[in-house]
Amino acid sequence: MGPGVSALSAEEKQAEKLRQEGNICFSKDRFQAAIDAYTAAITLCPKVPVYWTNRALCHRRRNDWTRVEEDSRKAIQLDHYSVKAHYMLGLALLQKQEYSEGVKELEKALDLGRGANPNGYMVEEIWEELAKAKYLEWEEESTQRSWELQSLKEACEGALKEKHFLYNSETEGFLDDPIVSVVSHLQQLELLGQVFQKAAEDDTPSEVPDYLCCKITLDIFRDPVITPSGVSYERAVLLDHLEKVGNFDPITREHLEPSQLVPNLAIKEAVHAYLDKHGWAYKTESN
Template identity: 65%
Template sequence: MGKGVNSATMQAEQLKQDGNLYFKKNKLGAAIDAYTEAIALCPKIAIYWTNRAVCYRKRNDWRRVEEDCRKAIQLDHHSVKGHFMLGLALLQREKYAEGIKDLERSLDLARGENPYSYMVEEIWQELSKAKYQEWERDSTKRSWELQNLKECCEIALKEKHLCAITQYEGFTDEVTGSTSEQLKALNSVFSKAAEYDTPTEVPDYLCCKITLDIFRDPVIAPSGLTYERATILEHLNKVGNFDPVTRQTLYPCQLVQNLAIKEAVQAFLEKHGWAYKMD
């Protein structure tokens, strides 16, 4: 029995390798078949399901992506690719809250495994795009509702104005002046309310001095300057062990996560509904 199990495991692993090779050659059908056979032999291996989901993702077959990723997550709750692609599949169905939740989960898992991996960057980009799309959708709805409400208020004021003129015939100028002031106040109130849905620039202190992009994983150096972790580590590795701004000696072990800036970035993004669109 043990030999049979080992044989099936070895065969499934070989099928996975075959599937990987087919995928690299863009033979998606053959890759899907190989992963499907591997799943039939060893259905409890999460990576076989996520590998097949990758193929379906490339075909834009999001229903199957969702199915395979849900199965992978059942088998391995810590599957980075499972949560990532499930999030993407849910976004395709405009289930933003659920999709964003899975993307955030995959980002946390990816950072825990390797904070400098390509997956962290890819997930971050997709997450920022998803949050912007969610904000844009909600913003459009709010703007439409706000405009309708403003028009109703303006109509009510004008009707009130006409009634007042009829009632107080000798005070036309006073009534008109009062209505004019009320309309100005109304426009001011609604303009202020609309500011929430207006894209805004990110303050300089929330941006890395090297990339000039908003911080994602900020770390502070002994000089007091804050950098994006992946960027400063790349500088130290390729250029030399010194602070790129102050030129002071700097080693990776001296970098400390800047929690204050990280929280400030999160607060900014939440306040502005991710209205700052990341490229």
């Protein structure tokens, strides 16, 4: 959590000591004491981004989201590739209900995190928060769409019933077979129901297609990679398998090294398109 320590000046050495003190206080849930230590470190060395992200993390634990945003933005100015800074800025923006900007920051943090450590705990944590935000966004939009569709359906049904009533009133005594009119009216109502059912399909949870899911986890892909044998897996899960089980493809059993994994950009794009259309698929156990 700290910068390099080669050829440190007296101020830098003192700032590092304060950072370590802050870390100890943080681990003991003494957040104000940690904030004081990180603030003193920042006063000595204001251009070290980790001091700002450490302090932002303390503010997060105290639900002080305004200060989380301020410190995260400062850290990003100093280090645009800071995973923690983008992550916490995203969380702070979501708290302000700035959903689109918050999601963008979480997505940036996720991309950076995957590049640094694809199977690290932080990547999973960021994904969970991103999925939660996207699901809530979909849920809100879906509720609005559902209400609008239902209102439109009721209006259309009312118009058909009124048309049927007027037609029967005008042709009363002239119809050879009034049953035909009733059947035609019922068929129109049924067709109308089918149209609105089709319109609601994208917002109706169902099974995610198999080709969009990892063969190991059976969950929708987040960061798919393809092996030389042509099988796609979730990157973090496959890397964990190669490290803990052995250097072979879990399905084909062919020898496999981490360097042979290639991002499956086609599947990744297909997953993004699917999630954009079916936001319910962001649902996770923690949602």
